[in-house]
Amino acid sequence: MKPSPARPRGAPAPEERIHRSIADAIADRRLPPGTRLVEEQLAELFGVSRARIRKVLLMLAQSRLVTLERNRGAMVAVPSAREAREVFHARRLIEEEIVRLLTAEGGGLAPDAAQRLRRHLDREAAALASGDRAATVRLTGEFHQLLATVSGHAVFGEILDSLIRQSSLAIAVFETPAAPSCTADEHRMIVEALERGDGDGARRLLLDHLHEIEQRLELKTLGDGAVDLRRVFAGDAAAEALAEEA
Amino acid sequence: MKPSPARPRGAPAPEERIHRSIADAIADRRLPPGTRLVEEQLAELFGVSRARIRKVLLMLAQSRLVTLERNRGAMVAVPSAREAREVFHARRLIEEEIVRLLTAEGGGLAPDAAQRLRRHLDREAAALASGDRAATVRLTGEFHQLLATVSGHAVFGEILDSLIRQSSLAIAVFETPAAPSCTADEHRMIVEALERGDGDGARRLLLDHLHEIEQRLELKTLGDGAVDLRRVFAGDAAAEALAEEA
DNA sequence: CCCACCCGGATTGTCTACAATCCCTTTCAC
DNA sequence: GTGAAAGGGATTGTAGACAATCCGGGTGGG
Known part of the structure; x- marks a missing residue:
C-alpha cells in the first residue's frame, strides 16, 4: 500500500508541517487534553486557509489525538x-x-x-x-x-x-x-x-x-464512569475534566 | 477517546454514508484495486459537493484503502x-x-x-x-x-x-x-x-x-519487487498492476 | 522515423464567501 | 428570584470559483 495521505511532488504542502507541529505539541503537553483547537486561530497562526487546517484536524481525529464534534469544533482528545x-x-x-x-x-x-x-x-x-x-x-x-x-x-x-x-x-x-x-x-x-x-x-x-x-497512571479499575469524589472536591483540574466526561 | 471523526447531532452528514458505500464497494470488489476515484464523478454520483468527497477520500486514505497522490488523484489501493x-x-x-x-x-x-x-x-x-x-x-x-x-x-x-x-x-x-x-x-x-x-x-x-x-494468496517470498513474468505476459490485469508498481 | 516541445483538456488544490449551528448573555414574564 | 425566549457573536459546515498541475496528443524539426 502506498504511503498516505497525499505525498507532494514539488514543494511539500504545509499540511505535513502543521500536522507534525500539532501532534508534537500534543505529545509535549503544550496542548493539554481538552484544549480547544479553533480552526480560524490555527489558520491565522500557521498562515494558511481554514480548509487546510480542517484537513489536518480530520487526520488527527482519525488518529484519535483530537476529537471533532459536529458544529462544536475540535479539541485535544481526553482518553478515558x-x-x-x-x-x-x-x-x-x-x-x-x-x-x-x-x-x-x-x-x-x-x-x-x-x-x-x-x-x-x-x-x-x-x-x-x-x-x-x-x-x-x-x-x-x-x-x-x-x-x-x-x-x-x-x-x-x-x-x-x-x-x-x-x-x-x-x-x-x-x-x-x-x-x-x-x-x-x-x-x-x-x-x-x-x-x-x-x-x-x-x-x-x-x-x-x-x-x-x-x-504510574491512576487507571481506576471501576471503569469509565468511576469518579473519585475526593479529587473532584479537592479542586484537582484533571479530575474535574474526568467528572465532566462522566 | 471520543469517537471520531465528527458525529452529527441532527441529520447525519452524508459523509458517513458515502464512506460506507465506497468502503463496501472496495470490500465487495466492485471497485477493484487500482480503480481511479475521480472526485467530480463521485460528487455527481452521490449528489454532494467535491469538498465532501475529498473528506471521505482522505479518511479512506488514512485507512489505507485508498491511495492519494498529489495532483494526480485517488485510487483504490494496491497492496504489495x-x-x-x-x-x-x-x-x-x-x-x-x-x-x-x-x-x-x-x-x-x-x-x-x-x-x-x-x-x-x-x-x-x-x-x-x-x-x-x-x-x-x-x-x-x-x-x-x-x-x-x-x-x-x-x-x-x-x-x-x-x-x-x-x-x-x-x-x-x-x-x-x-x-x-x-x-x-x-x-x-x-x-x-x-x-x-x-x-x-x-x-x-x-x-x-x-x-x-x-x-490461498500468491505472496511471493522474494519481496515487493518480484514480478511473475508469466503472469505479466499472460495479460493478467492484476499482475499488470503489480508490474506498474515495481 | 524519432524526439522534443507545446497546447488543451481533465482533474486536483485552494481559497473565500455565505449559510448553518451552537452557546452565552440579556430581557421579559410569572 | 427563577425560568424561558430571543438575540448576537463565535465558530463550523459547505459549495462554488478560480488557480495550479499533470498527462496525452499533435506538430515541427532534425
Whole structure:
C-alpha cells in the first residue's frame, strides 16, 4: 500500500508541517487534553486557509489525538481510563511481537539496527543531561517507535505510532503527580538484551518497562464512569475534566 | 477517546454514508484495486459537493484503502505482497489475543456473546445458501470483526477493522484463481470451541483459519519487487498492476 | 522515423464567501 | 428570584470559483 495521505511532488504542502507541529505539541503537553483547537486561530497562526487546517484536524481525529464534534469544533482528545488501559494492552502485544521479530533469527540485532538504537540512546541521555524535558519525553516515545522501524514491519510500525501517541495522551491525563521519573537505563537494558540475542530477556524487560509506565497512571479499575469524589472536591483540574466526561 | 471523526447531532452528514458505500464497494470488489476515484464523478454520483468527497477520500486514505497522490488523484489501493503478509501477520496477532480475551475467565463465552456469534453464523449460512457472493464475502469478514466487538476491547476492534479491510484488498490482488472457496464450517468450529471454553482449541482453529486464507494468496517470498513474468505476459490485469508498481 | 516541445483538456488544490449551528448573555414574564 | 425566549457573536459546515498541475496528443524539426 502506498504511503498516505497525499505525498507532494514539488514543494511539500504545509499540511505535513502543521500536522507534525500539532501532534508534537500534543505529545509535549503544550496542548493539554481538552484544549480547544479553533480552526480560524490555527489558520491565522500557521498562515494558511481554514480548509487546510480542517484537513489536518480530520487526520488527527482519525488518529484519535483530537476529537471533532459536529458544529462544536475540535479539541485535544481526553482518553478515558478504559481507553488508556486498552492502548497499553495493545502496545504490550505489538511491542512484544516486534521484539520477537528482532530476535527471530536466534542471533542478536543486525549491526545497523544496533547502531541506530545506540545512537538513539545517546540522544536520550544527552536530552536528559541537558534538562530538556520536552525532548526527553519525545525521544523516550520515539525509542519504542524505532524498535518497530528497525524491525522492518511497516504495519506494526504504523499501528504502534498511533498507539504511542495515544498513550502519551493517556499519560498526560492520568499520570500521578508524585510518580518517579522514568529511568533512562531501561531502554539501554532492552537494547543490550537485544544485542546479545536474548529475546526472552528483551521481551521481559520491555513488558516490565511498559507495565511500569502503566502503573504510574491512576487507571481506576471501576471503569469509565468511576469518579473519585475526593479529587473532584479537592479542586484537582484533571479530575474535574474526568467528572465532566462522566 | 471520543469517537471520531465528527458525529452529527441532527441529520447525519452524508459523509458517513458515502464512506460506507465506497468502503463496501472496495470490500465487495466492485471497485477493484487500482480503480481511479475521480472526485467530480463521485460528487455527481452521490449528489454532494467535491469538498465532501475529498473528506471521505482522505479518511479512506488514512485507512489505507485508498491511495492519494498529489495532483494526480485517488485510487483504490494496491497492496504489495509484503504489505499483505504484514497485514495477515498483524491480524493473527490481534485476533489471537482477542480470542484469549474471550476465554480469559476460564469459562466459555458469555451468553449474549455466544448468541450474537450464532446469529452471525446463521446469516453467513443463509447468504451462502442463497448464492449471494458479495454478502457472503462481507459477512465472512464481519465475523472476525464481531469477535473483537464481543470481546469489548475497542482499541483492538479499531485496529482489526482496518486490518480486515486491508486484507480484503490483499485477497483481491493476490488470490489464486483456482483457490478453493472458504468453508463455512471453520467459523462454526471456532465458535463451538469458544462456547465450551476451549481457549487453546479456539486459538488454534482461528490461526489455522487465518493461515489458510493467507495460503490461498500468491505472496511471493522474494519481496515487493518480484514480478511473475508469466503472469505479466499472460495479460493478467492484476499482475499488470503489480508490474506498474515495481 | 524519432524526439522534443507545446497546447488543451481533465482533474486536483485552494481559497473565500455565505449559510448553518451552537452557546452565552440579556430581557421579559410569572 | 427563577425560568424561558430571543438575540448576537463565535465558530463550523459547505459549495462554488478560480488557480495550479499533470498527462496525452499533435506538430515541427532534425
